[in-house]
Amino acid sequence: MARKKSRVSNRVRELRFRHGEMTQQELAERIGVARQTIIAIEQGRFCPSLESALRMAAAFETSVDEIFSLDDTG
Amino acid sequence: MSGIPLAPLLLASACLAACLLAALHAYRRRLPERGYWLGALAFAAAAAAVWIGLAVAAGGAPSLLPSAIYMGLAALLAVAGRRARRLRLATGEPPATRSFRENSALVMLAALLLVFGNYFRGAWDASPETAIGAFVGAVVSLVVLLIAAHVALAVLHLPVGDLDAPGDERDRAVDLKSQRNAYWVLTAAFWTFPFMLIAAVPLAHALNIWLAELVLAELVYFGSMVAYYRLGAD
Numbered sequence: 001m002a003r004k005k006s007r008v009s010n011r012v013r014e015l016r017f018r019h020g021e022m023t024q025q026e027l028a029e030r031i032g033v034a035r036q037t038i039i040a041i042e043q044g045r046f047c048p049s050l051e052s053a054l055r056m057a058a059a060f061e062t063s064v065d066e067i068f069s070l071d072d073t074g
Numbered sequence: 075m076s077g078i079p080l081a082p083l084l085l086a087s088a089c090l091a092a093c094l095l096a097a098l099h100a101y102r103r104r105l106p107e108r109g110y111w112l113g114a115l116a117f118a119a120a121a122a123a124v125w126i127g128l129a130v131a132a133g134g135a136p137s138l139l140p141s142a143i144y145m146g147l148a149a150l151l152a153v154a155g156r157r158a159r160r161l162r163l164a165t166g167e168p169p170a171t172r173s174f175r176e177n178s179a180l181v182m183l184a185a186l187l188l189v190f191g192n193y194f195r196g197a198w199d200a201s202p203e204t205a206i207g208a209f210v211g212a213v214v215s216l217v218v219l220l221i222a223a224h225v226a227l228a229v230l231h232l233p234v235g236d237l238d239a240p241g242d243e244r245d246r247a248v249d250l251k252s253q254r255n256a257y258w259v260l261t262a263a264f265w266t267f268p269f270m271l272i273a274a275v276p277l278a279h280a281l282n283i284w285l286a287e288l289v290l291a292e293l294v295y296f297g298s299m300v301a302y303y304r305l306g307a308d
Binding site: 039047048 | 176243245247304306307308
């Protein structure tokens with residue numbers, strides 16, 4: 001059975017702006033990563049760990065699946 | 075000792091020490107630009123101290139090169155201070171999108187390519203004695219180049235808080251994947267050496283091939299880091 005290629009997309013940038021235009025640095029400090037990691041996540045170049053995703057959900061007062069979603073590309 | 079102008083030498087040294095202490099204090103108070111500017115003053119004082127010291131040692135007009143290097147570093151710190159102040163007062167996010175670790179990997183890659191590229195160009199067909207001399211020269215050049223490049227990188231990198239920040243999960247992922255890639259090359263390098271000895275390859279050539287493979291493993295490691303940081307580590 002061929003494994004489907006998938007890509008995780010996210011709404012981090014959108015949610016940052018919805019939460020009082022939170023800066024990348026502020027979000028990075030809240031979840032305990034570097035600002036460059038937030039940039040990489042927003043650009044889809046890095047998928048965070050479950051722990052960071054949960055911390056991010058807490059920072060945005062939402063659930064993880066509101067931030068991240070799986071795009072199946074076949 | 076009677077000919078040594080101790081007063082200006084002591085004054086320059088005291089100025090250097092005071093400026094370094096003040097720079098450290100300013101850095102801890104999260105006023106990086108003052109830290110940089112005081113550091114620039116310290117280097118300017120060090121340039122004066124070096125010039126006086128060399129003048130005494132030479133007994134006449136000394137070479138200006140060592141003092142010029144210190145003055146160059148002072149200028150670099152002054153520029154960094156200006157950038158740090160602009161950044162601290164700016165309301166937007168800092169512009170640096172590459173972390174210090176990523177820049178460091180880029181510098182390591184470039185330095186290895188430059189130094190060992192030059193070494194292998196010259197030492198490949200050289201006699202063992204010449205090759206050993208060239209190898210020692212390459213290692214010393216690499217160390218000096220890396221120290222100078224990392225000092226410049228640390229001085230110019232903003233925000234300064236990045237410099238002593240521990241690596242996060244992305245850094246660890248990039249490092250692990252890069253090590254895995256380099257490991258394949260290193261394993262191949264390990265196994266080619268006994269085969270080269272069995273095939274009666276001259277020892278000097280075998281050692282050079284082995285060294286080339288070790289350098290290649292390092293290039294793969296740092297090249298992978300740069301690629302994963304830029305293109306993604308997933």
